[in-house]
Amino acid sequence: MDRDRGLDRLLPLRPVEFHILLSLSGGERHGYGIIQDIESRGESPAPDVGTMYRALARMAEAGLIEAAERRPAPEIAERRNYYRITAVGTRVARAEAQRLASLMKAARLGGLLTRDLK
Amino acid sequence: MDRDRGLDRLLPLRPVEFHILLSLSGGERHGYGIIQDIESRGESPAPDVGTMYRALARMAEAGLIEAAERRPAPEIAERRNYYRITAVGTRVARAEAQRLASLMKAARLGGLLTRDLK
C-alpha cells in the first residue's frame, strides 16, 4: 500500500484535471494541444487557457504529470511545453475513472441514462 | 427546442449539483438526507453541509429543484426542508449523465477503465 500513500488526498479530481490526465494517457501533449484534444471530444465549453496552464503547473507540482523535453525534428524555436503522465498520475486517473463509473451505474439505476452509450 | 432554451448555460454541472439531482431523482429528500444518501453510495468525501445548503438554494433559484411542502404523519415541529427535482432539473441531469457517459467511453478507450463495473 506504500505506493498508494496520500493518493486519496488528490481525489476526487477536478473535472479539468481528469480531462488532462485522460488526454495525456493518449501520449505526450502540450497545453494548447490538450485543449484542442478535449474540444475534439465534443466537450463544451473546453477549459479556458488560463485554467489549463495553471492546472498543468499545479499537477506537475503534485507529481501527476511531468515536463517532457520534446525537441521535435526541426531545430526551429519550439514554443510548446510538452507533458507526460506519471505512474502516480495513471493510478489517480484510474481511481477517478472507477469513481465516475460507479456514479454512472447509479445514474443508470436512477433512470437518468436510458441506455448505455456504445 | 423552446423548452431547452438556456439549459446549456447550466452545463456542465458541478459535481455536487449532479449528486443532488441524482439523489432527488430517487424521491423527495431534505438536505441532510441527501448528504447521507451520497455517503451511502460510497462517495468520499461527501459534500460539506455548507456546500449542500448553499447548492440547494442556488439550484432552487435556477429552477432545477423546488421546495416540497412535506408535513409527514406527526404534527410535531418538522425541521426538515424537503426538495423535489423539477422537469427542467431532470432534463439537465439527463444531459449531464450523457456527457459523463461519453467521457467514460473515452476513458475506456484510453485504457483507464480495464473493464466496466457491473
Next chain:
DNA sequence: TCCAACTATATGCGCGGCGCATAGACTTTT
C-alpha cells in the same frame, strides 16, 4: 504585401464555490 486569424504560453483581476468553523435547537442514546 499586409492584415487577420491562428498557435502558444503566461499572468493579473475579480467573482464565486467550497471546506471549515460556529451557532442554535431539538432528539436519541448511553
Next chain:
DNA sequence: AAAAGTCTATGCGCCGCGCATATAGTTGGA
C-alpha cells in the same frame, strides 16, 4: 445528565476559474 446525532444556516477566507490582456511567432487570404 451528558454525549452524540439530527437539521438548517451563515460568516470567513482560500483558491480555482473565466475573462482580459500581454507577448510573439506562424499561416493564410484579400
